[in-house]
Amino acid sequence: MIRARAAALLIAGAICCAQAQTPSDSAGVGEERRILVMLRIAPPHFRPEGGYGGGYDEQSGKAARHRIASELASAHGLVIESDWPMVSLGVDCFLMRVTGGQSLPQALEALGRDTRTAWAQPLNAFHSLAHNDPLFALQPAASAWHLAEVHAVSTGRHVSVAQVDSGVELNHPDLAGQISVAENFVDQSPYTAEAHGTAVAGIIAARADNGIGIAGVAPGARLMALRACWQVDATAICNSFTLAKALQFALVRGATVINLSVTGPQDKLLYLLLDAALLQGVTVVGAVDPQTPGGGFPASHPGVIAVSSDNADDSGDPASAVTAPGRDVPTTLPAARWGFVDGSSFAAAHVSGLVALLQQISPSLGPEQMRALLLIAPTTDHRARRIDACAAIARAAQACSCGCSAAGTDKTVSQR
Amino acid sequence: MLRWALALAAALAATAAMAQVSGSASVVSDDRVRGVTLSAGRPAAQLGLAYDDPSGLYVGAFGSSVQFYEHSKREVELTGYTGYARRLSGGWTVDAGAAYTGFSGGNGYNYTELHAGVTASAVTARLYFSPNYFGQSIHTVYGELNGSYRLSERFGLIGHAGVLQAFSGATQQSGGTHPHADFLAGVEARFQPFTLQLSRIAADGASRVYPVGANHPAGVWTARLSVAF
Numbered sequence: 001m002i003r004a005r006a007a008a009l010l011i012a013g014a015i016c017c018a019q020a021q022t023p024s025d026s027a028g029v030g031e032e033r034r035i036l037v038m039l040r041i042a043p044p045h046f047r048p049e050g051g052y053g054g055g056y057d058e059q060s061g062k063a064a065r066h067r068i069a070s071e072l073a074s075a076h077g078l079v080i081e082s083d084w085p086m087v088s089l090g091v092d093c094f095l096m097r098v099t100g101g102q103s104l105p106q107a108l109e110a111l112g113r114d115t116r117t118a119w120a121q122p123l124n125a126f127h128s129l130a131h132n133d134p135l136f137a138l139q140p141a142a143s144a145w146h147l148a149e150v151h152a153v154s155t156g157r158h159v160s161v162a163q164v165d166s167g168v169e170l171n172h173p174d175l176a177g178q179i180s181v182a183e184n185f186v187d188q189s190p191y192t193a194e195a196h197g198t199a200v201a202g203i204i205a206a207r208a209d210n211g212i213g214i215a216g217v218a219p220g221a222r223l224m225a226l227r228a229c230w231q232v233d234a235t236a237i238c239n240s241f242t243l244a245k246a247l248q249f250a251l252v253r254g255a256t257v258i259n260l261s262v263t264g265p266q267d268k269l270l271y272l273l274l275d276a277a278l279l280q281g282v283t284v285v286g287a288v289d290p291q292t293p294g295g296g297f298p299a300s301h302p303g304v305i306a307v308s309s310d311n312a313d314d315s316g317d318p319a320s321a322v323t324a325p326g327r328d329v330p331t332t333l334p335a336a337r338w339g340f341v342d343g344s345s346f347a348a349a350h351v352s353g354l355v356a357l358l359q360q361i362s363p364s365l366g367p368e369q370m371r372a373l374l375l376i377a378p379t380t381d382h383r384a385r386r387i388d389a390c391a392a393i394a395r396a397a398q399a400c401s402c403g404c405s406a407a408g409t410d411k412t413v414s415q416r
Numbered sequence: 417m418l419r420w421a422l423a424l425a426a427a428l429a430a431t432a433a434m435a436q437v438s439g440s441a442s443v444v445s446d447d448r449v450r451g452v453t454l455s456a457g458r459p460a461a462q463l464g465l466a467y468d469d470p471s472g473l474y475v476g477a478f479g480s481s482v483q484f485y486e487h488s489k490r491e492v493e494l495t496g497y498t499g500y501a502r503r504l505s506g507g508w509t510v511d512a513g514a515a516y517t518g519f520s521g522g523n524g525y526n527y528t529e530l531h532a533g534v535t536a537s538a539v540t541a542r543l544y545f546s547p548n549y550f551g552q553s554i555h556t557v558y559g560e561l562n563g564s565y566r567l568s569e570r571f572g573l574i575g576h577a578g579v580l581q582a583f584s585g586a587t588q589q590s591g592g593t594h595p596h597a598d599f600l601a602g603v604e605a606r607f608q609p610f611t612l613q614l615s616r617i618a619a620d621g622a623s624r625v626y627p628v629g630a631n632h633p634a635g636v637w638t639a640r641l642s643v644a645f
Contacts, residue, residue: 040434040436040470042436042438042468042474042501043472043501043502043503043509043511043535044501044509044511044535044540045468045474045499045501045509045511045513045533046497046499046511046513046515046531046533046542047464047466047476047478047497048464048476048478048495048497048515048517049440049442049462049463049464049478049642060438060439060440060464060466060644060645061436061438061468062644063438063609063644063645064436064437064438064439064645067645068436087507088507090503115434116434117434118434251507252537279505279506280506280507
């Protein structure tokens with residue numbers, strides 16, 4: 001036991017220290033001087049030119065928007081750094097740097113008055129919610145969800161889960177073959193494996209029954225490993241622009257579950273993208289920040305399933321937040337390792353996995369129905385907000401699970 | 417009528433700041449419209465302009481050089497169009513409108529066509545109705561499906577299938593009431609602000625409905641180079 005704990009300590013130490021990287025050039029430097037400017041994308045319509053399908057609508061509109069963006073930049077003392085069409089919202093999002101002596105609020109106010117823009121906003125910073133205290137890793141892991149029995153009913157087979165996070169080690173022996181697509185939205189450099197993303201990926205979808213490591217909550221699910229954050233020491237850092245690009249990608253590529261183990265300030269662009277996701281029937285899971293009243297954003301979005309760690313102080317949690325295992329969780333780590341992690345980031349990953357299990361059983365479940373399955377009796381009492389995975393599975397399957405121990409409830413959930 | 421025009425002008429003036437004007441200029445190796453050449457198999461130059469109002473209204477103009485026969489004079493085709501497009505929830509877009517196409521040669525080929533379509537992601541389905549297609553006394557309905565698929569940021573595939581159906585007034589000479597199909601499959605490369613398309617176009621007797629474009633092969637390779645602005 002002592003030897004095992006010593007090993008865990010070593011591994012936990014490695015989590016804290018091994019993945020430290022300098023922030024990406026395009027994503028991290030000068031964040032406080034950068035803003036997002038939205039220009040409307042005209043809806044696609046009939047055009048005689050080109051004669052046939054293809055990119056005429058898209059290309060002509062893009063050129064027009066870049067022309068307007070250049071005029072705006074010139075008029076307001078800005079430099080265009082990048083852009084990304086958020087087609088789900090009908091806006092093109094331009095990342096611009098504020099130059100000269102003007103303050104960021106001044107620039108935003110001026111852009112807000114300029115009717116060529118749909119809106120302008122700060123480039124907000126987000127971060128992951130993992131503890132970096134290695135002593136926490138010495139606690140025994142909880143296994144409250146009866147995963148082996150639950151997996152007899154569902155493994156999340158073919159359910160597409162988008163993980164918007166730092167990079168995942170794609171060829172980790174416990175993750176190989178589980179990832180359907182990996183994209184880097186942070187910068188132009190090659191996709192990078194990082195600690196937080198790899199840990200979250202393992203909890204959601206690590207391979208089961210392969211004789212090594214752990215079993216993910218949804219080992220049959222297919223992960224979209226969308227790198228929107230970069231690792232700084234033990235914390236994954238992101239911003240409005242990188243997160244928005246990843247969310248837009250997930251929506252276009254048909255993700256049915258989106259895991260957001262990050263937190264930050266309220267953000268209009270991300271808020272509207274989450275609205276669009278929910279409207280498409282995508283279930284979004286967000287980690288609660290225990291340090292922020294209301295749980296932080298995106299957990300505070302009313303359509304997002306907010307998740308806090310079951311050992312955390314819940315005084316600031318949103319009233320509808322659920323709790324899930326978030327302490328001493330064994331999971332995958334870069335360099336083909338495994339270790340223990342703590343924090344609501346990983347509690348959220350558990351819930352995303354569980355949502356994938358429920359989606360396999362009942363693909364027509366929408367976000368509201370999913371929330372109803374998970375929220376048995378939302379109160380401020382910790383025990384009542386703790387998810388009963390067996391009961392949720394039993395209700396979705398309308399059959400026994402976990403030896404029928406939790407299937408006795410007669411509460412049913414209407415389907416979309 | 418005047419009241420409506422004033423209301424429209426006021427609405428445009430109120431929101432015009434967010435309006436966008438876009439355009440493209442192209443050269444094409446063979447101007448094929450629904451599988452039929454309007455350039456006698458020769459290259460053509462084209463220019464398109466569109467105004468998109470934030471309200472969803474759009475207005476545009478398109479011009480192209482045309483040549484109906486091997487030895488006939490080059491003419492100019494001009495199309496003016498307007499309509500309304502709106503985004504719906506779930507990523508769908510609908511649009512409907514009308515277009516008028518005229519030719520400078522005074523040959524009586526001018527026609528009006530109404531259109532309505534729906535776009536989801538990279539696929540568009542659209543229906544057209546003309547009461548006087550290419551100036552003939554026939555009613556036509558044309559249905560088309562257009563799609564594109566991005567292989568990478570730079571390269572993509574494009575595809576199209578369309579069916580033209582003539583109704584009242586159709587004669588044996590004009591192809592009777594048999595439907596006529598046309599297809600396109602191609603690749604597209606983008607080098608901002610340029611776009612190059614290489615396509616194979618095939619048509620199933622569609623030329624019989626048209627007063628022009630006879631004696632040209634139904635299957636042809638075409639190239640199109642465009643610059644967007």
